[in-house]
Structure formats: structure tokens, C-alpha cells
Amino acid sequence: MIDWQPYANPQYFVVLLAALVPLIIGLYHGRRLHIYETLASLLFIVMMFTGTKWHEGFALIGYVVFQVALVQGYARYRQTHNGTAVFVLAVLASIAPLAVVKLTPAIAVHPSILGFLGISYLTFKSVQCVMELRDGTIKRLPALSFLRFLLFMPTISSGPIDRYRRFEADYAQVPTQAAYVEMLGRALRYLFTGFVYKYLLGYVFGTLLLPQVAHAALVRGGLSWPLVGYMYTYSMYLFFDFAGYSLFAVAISLVMGIDTPMNFNRPFLAGNIKDFWNRWHMSLSFWFRDFVFMRVTFFIMKHKLIKNRIRVSQVAYLINFLVMGFWHGVTWYYIVYGLFHAGAIIINDLWLRYKKRHKAQLPHNRWTQALAIFITFNVVCFSFLIFSGFLDQLWFSPMHH
Amino acid sequence: MAIDTTVLNILQDLTGEDFSARGDENLFDAGLLDSMDTVQLLLALQDELSINVPVSEFDRSEWETPNKIIAKVASLS
Numbered sequence: 246m247i248d249w250q251p252y253a254n255p256q257y258f259v260v261l262l263a264a265l266v267p268l269i270i271g272l273y274h275g276r277r278l279h280i281y282e283t284l285a286s287l288l289f290i291v292m293m294f295t296g297t298k299w300h301e302g303f304a305l306i307g308y309v310v311f312q313v314a315l316v317q318g319y320a321r322y323r324q325t326h327n328g329t330a331v332f333v334l335a336v337l338a339s340i341a342p343l344a345v346v347k348l349t350p351a352i353a354v355h356p357s358i359l360g361f362l363g364i365s366y367l368t369f370k371s372v373q374c375v376m377e378l379r380d381g382t383i384k385r386l387p388a389l390s391f392l393r394f395l396l397f398m399p400t401i402s403s404g405p406i407d408r409y410r411r412f413e414a415d416y417a418q419v420p421t422q423a424a425y426v427e428m429l430g431r432a433l434r435y436l437f438t439g440f441v442y443k444y445l446l447g448y449v450f451g452t453l454l455l456p457q458v459a460h461a462a463l464v465r466g467g468l469s470w471p472l473v474g475y476m477y478t479y480s481m482y483l484f485f486d487f488a489g490y491s492l493f494a495v496a497i498s499l500v501m502g503i504d505t506p507m508n509f510n511r512p513f514l515a516g517n518i519k520d521f522w523n524r525w526h527m528s529l530s531f532w533f534r535d536f537v538f539m540r541v542t543f544f545i546m547k548h549k550l551i552k553n554r555i556r557v558s559q560v561a562y563l564i565n566f567l568v569m570g571f572w573h574g575v576t577w578y579y580i581v582y583g584l585f586h587a588g589a590i591i592i593n594d595l596w597l598r599y600k601k602r603h604k605a606q607l608p609h610n611r612w613t614q615a616l617a618i619f620i621t622f623n624v625v626c627f628s629f630l631i632f633s634g635f636l637d638q639l640w641f642s643p644m645h646h
Numbered sequence: 647m648a649i650d651t652t653v654l655n656i657l658q659d660l661t662g663e664d665f666s667a668r669g670d671e672n673l674f675d676a677g678l679l680d681s682m683d684t685v686q687l688l689l690a691l692q693d694e695l696s697i698n699v700p701v702s703e704f705d706r707s708e709w710e711t712p713n714k715i716i717a718k719v720a721s722l723s
Contacts, residue, residue, distance in 0.1 A: 380700030519680075534681055539701045542685045558682045 249292035250362075251402050252493040255444070258436070261289065265500055269429075272502045277419050282501065286398035293362070293402070301361035308342055308364065309395065312371045313388055315339055316378075320386045323378045332379045339375050343368040343572075351575040363402040365572065369532055370395050374409050376536055383409060390416075397505075399497035403490060405508045405528035415503045428499040435496035443489025451482035463639060472639070476630040483629055484512065487526070513625070516617040518586070518593045521625055529569075538565040558594065563587045573632070582632040589624055649695065649723065650716045656690045657712060669713040674706055684709070697723045 247256040264285050271278040294302030319335040342359050349357035374391065377383040386409075394412050420428060458478050461471035491508035498505035506528050515521035522530045541561040544550075551557045563584075570583020600607060607613075630636065657665050661678045665671065673679040679687075688699045699722060709715050 377702045380702035382700060382702040535701065535704075539681055539685055539704070542682060543688065543701055546685060546689055554682065554686070561682075 249289070249295065251289075251293065251399075252439075252443070252490055255440075258493075261497065262500070264289070265497075268501060272419060272425050273422060275419050275422065277416075277502065283393075286396070289398050290396065290401060298362075300358065304359050304361040305363075308359070308361065308367065309392070311342065312339065312367070312395065313392060316371060316374050316386065316391055317388055319375055320378050320383075327379070332375070335375045336372060339371045340368060347571065347575055366400065366402065366404050366406060367395055369404075369406045369529075370409070373532070373536060376540075377409065397498070397503070399501065399503075400494045400505055403487075403494070405491055405494060405506050406532050407503075407505055407528070411506075412503065420502055425502065428502065428504070432496040432499040435492040435499070439489045439492035439496065441489075442485045442492065447482060447486035447489055450478050451486055454478045455482055459635065462635070466639070472630075475633075475635055476626050479633045479635065480626040480629040483633075484509070513622050514618060515621050515625075516614060517597070517621055518589045518624065519597075521621055522586075522590070525625075533565055533569055537568055538562070541565065555594070555598075559591050562590050562594075566590070576634065576637070578631050578634050578637055582628055585628050585631060589628070649720050652694055653691075653716045653719055654712065656687060656694070657715070659690070660686055665712040669716075670711050672710050673712070674710050687715075691719060695719065695723060 247260060248254050249257070251257070267281055268278055268285070271281075290305075291302070294305060315335065315338055319331070322331060343364055346357045346360040346364055349355075349360075374383060374386060374394075378386065390413055391409075393416065394407070394409050397407070397412065400407065419425075455475070455478050458471050458474040462469055462475045465471055488509040495505045495507055508526055508528050510524040510527065512521055512525035515524050538561050541564050542557055545557050545560065546554075551560060566583040566587035567580070568583075569586075570580040573579035573582070654664075654666055657663075657673075657679075660683045661673070663678065671678075684704060685701075688701065688704065691697055691699055697719065699719075703722075708718055
């Protein structure tokens with residue numbers, strides 16, 4: 246039996262790539278086989294939700310119908326009106342299903358029936374369309390194009406999060422033969438790297454090592470060396486698993502002639518936290534930058550709610566990362582993770598300003614750069630320890646031992 | 647005032663540097679401009695040239711050098 250969860254095992258790739266062969270031949274000859282592509286994509290999406298996951302499939306259908314109606318309704322409204330209240334309501338309505346799904350586990354025993362794998366990522370796409378309709382950068386949003394963007398199969402469950410205008414521009418044109426061959430070459434390289442990341446390194450860190458250090462840390466309890474080991478092992482697992490997954494999603498997109506943005510750019514070589522967020526889960530952090538951080542700062546400054554520019558950025562960082570924390574889930578450790586990164590980036594900004602003022606006195610060479618990378622790496626790994634939820638298990642769960 | 651001098655003045659206010667002879671310098675790569683500065687830039691364009699640039703219009707690759715900013719602003723005004 247093959248596992249139909251996206252990129253779950255090597256067999257999936259064989260079936261997927263075989264299904265994409267007609268598309269590849271078409272694109273190579275300068276044609277996009279729209280109907281075949283739609284049918285193949287839908288087939289793979291349906292297979293994701295077969296078996297015990299059928300109820301998630303129905304949740305997905307309900308969700309998509311709701312979002313299409315909402316976004317289409319707002320697009321029609323926006324052609325003649327531009328009320329702020331309607332815009333705010335549209336954004337809230339668009340987020341509502343995700344909010345219900347995220348809040349339900351915090352107050353009830355059972356997960357919400359509205360939930361399905363990928364709901365967060367679809368919500369990012371939908372909210373983005375509402376905001377760009379408001380701004381007038383998306384003027385027309387045909388229902389079919391919106392659906393194609395929302396349900397783009399390679400990225401449906403975990404991103405990377407594309408942007409509507411970028412995606413639509415890619416889709417509207419067929420790459421030249423030379424460009425497509427280059428894309429296939431990149432796809433092949435990403436697939437290979439993805440295999441090494443997810444199935445080799447992710448497996449070593451996540452499946453072989455992690456349970457052992459977890460067990461040792463739980464036996465010792467409190468602060469211990471195995472806990473430190475857990476922190477680094479989990480961080481490595483998180484990166485290789487997710488970066489591998491993202492490479493697969495980008496590779497399959499490329500095969501389908503769509504240049505989905507990359508998600509990671511050597512994040513552990515970041516020289517500070519700001520730099521880290523420009524390299525880690527980039528499609529998410531850029532989404533937050535463009536649709537949360539910049540809008541919050543724009544709003545505060547335009548209405549002169551806070552005079553001091555530095556204070557504005559600090560408040561915006563706090564809101565930005567708190568929202569990101571809540572998005573991960575309504576548990577103390579995700580929220581603390583958000584607050585931790587907000588704090589880290591605020592301190593980072595203070596330091597950058599100090600550095601600017603004292604340029605002459607501060608040394609700057611490869612040793613200080615190496616030190617910066619070392620400090621950033623450890624701060625980040627510590628944040629992932631919070632994020633992992635392991636501390637919750639260690640401190641608050643009576644189950645262990 | 648002409649668009650280019652206004653843009654250069656705004657950039658000088660934000661970064662403390664004069665870009666009149668450095669029109670093709672990448673402001674983001676060099677770390678001279680960050681998200682906060684770009685919001686201030688958009689607000690300043692609104693105040694001084696009364697052109698409305700929504701945040702969604704701000705695609706970094708189209709706004710990364712002083713010359714690109716001037717061209718973009720000219721196209722929007």
C-alpha cells in the first residue's frame with residue numbers, strides 16, 4: 246500500500262512523477278495541459294483524504310466552498326465599494342475556520358470537525374487575496390484562478406506559501422524549452438537534496454536519535470545534559486525534515502512549470518535573528534512581514550498612535566510574533582516561542598542600533614562573525630526547544646517514567 | 647519638487663546617506679533599508695507627493711535601488 250500523504254515515502258514519488266509524465270511532455274513542447282493537470286491534481290488531493298481521513302476531505306470541501314464564496318463576494322463588492330468595516334469583516338471571516346480549528350483543542354477534548362491537513366496554508370492564501378483586493382493590487386480574481394491557486398497540489402498541505410499574482414503570472418505563461426529544462430534540472434537537484442534531508446538526516450535525527458535523548462532527558466528530569474542534547478537533536482530534525490519537505494514541494498512545482506518560492510536559505514548560518522527570519526521558513530516569515538508587520542506599522546504610524554519609531558517597531562514585532570505563535574497552536578509553548586522571538590528580535594534591533602553608533606570602537610572580523618553565527622544558532626535552537634513542546638512533557642506531564 | 651529629488655531626500659532622511667550618485671545600490675542587501683523604513687518611505691511618499699502606495703504594491707525586487715524607487719514612484723504618480 247502506498248501512503249498518499251504528500252511526500253510521505255519514496256513510492257509516492259514514483260506514482261506522482263508517473264502521473265505527471267504527460268504534463269512534462271506537454272510543457273517541454275510548450276503546452277500546458279490544463280484539463281489533465283486539474284484532474285491529476287484533484288486525484289492526488291482526493292487520495293490524501295481517503296480511508297480514515299474521509300471526514301477531513303469533507304471539511305476541506307466545505308472550507309473551499311466557503312472561501313471561494315467569501316473571496317468572490319468581496320472581489321465583487323470591492324469593484325464598486327471600499328469600506329473598511331467590510332474589509333475587516335472579510336478578513337475575520339476568512340480566518341474564522343482556522344481560528345475555530347486552533348482554539349478547539351484548547352477548550353474541548355476532540356479536535357474540531359472543521360479541521361483538515363493544510364488548513365493553515367490555505368488560509369494564508371485566502372487572507373492574502375482579500376488584503377490585495379483591498380489594496381487594489383489584485384483587481385480581478387476569477388473563481389477558477391483562485392481555486393487553482395488555493396488548491397495547487399504540490400504545496401497544498403504545508404507550503405511554501407506562494408503569492409497569487411506571482412503564481413498566476415507563472416501559470417499564464419509556458420516556460421520556453423530552455424527555461425523548462427533548467428527548471429527540471431533544478432527539480433532533480435531539489436529532489437535529491439530533499440531525499441538526503443528528509444529521509445536520511447531527518448530520519449537519523451528524528452527517528453533514531455530523538456527518542457533516545459528524549460528518554461534520557463525524561464529519566465533525569467529537570468535541567469540535564471540529555472535535555473541539551475534533545476534541544477540540538479530536535480533542531481536538526483526540524484530543519485532537515487521541513488526543509489526536505491519544502492524542497493520536494495518546490496521540485497514538484499517546478500516539474501509542473503511553476504516556480505514556487507524557496508522556504509529555506511541556510512538558516513543556521515544566520516548572523517543575527519533578523520537575518521535568521523530572512524532564511525528560515527521564508528515564505529511564512531515574508532508573509533507575516535508583508536501582511537502583519539508592515540500593515541501594523543503602517544497603521545500605527547499613519548494614525549500616529551505611537552510617536553517613537555523604535556517603539557512602533559517593537560510593538561509591531563510583538564504583535565507579529567504573537568500572532569505567529571497563536572497560529573502554530575493555542576498552547577503555552579507556541580505562544581512563549583512567539584514571545585521569545587519577539588524579544589530576541591527587539592534585542593537584536595537594539596544591538597544593531599548600538600553597533601551603528603559605535604562602528605569605530607567595535608571590532609568586525611571573521612571571528613566576530615563566527616561568534617555572531619554561534620550565538621544566533623544557540624538562541625534559535627533554544628527557541629526550538631520551547632517550540633517542540635518537550636518542556637511541557639518534562640515539566641507538566643505526569644505520564645513520564 | 648521633482649520626483650527624484652524628493653525620493654532622494656526621503657532616502658537620506660531614512661538612512662542618513664546620500665544616494666544621488668549611487669542610484670543602483672541595493673538598499674536591502676546592504677541593510678540600509680528594512681521593513682520599518684519602507685513603511686516610512688511609503689508614508690512619506692503619501693505626504694510629500696500625495697501618491698497612494700498600498701503595502702501590497704511593495705514588492706522588494708521592484709523597490710530595491712534608488713533608481714528603481716524613482717521609476718516606480720514616477721509610474722504611480
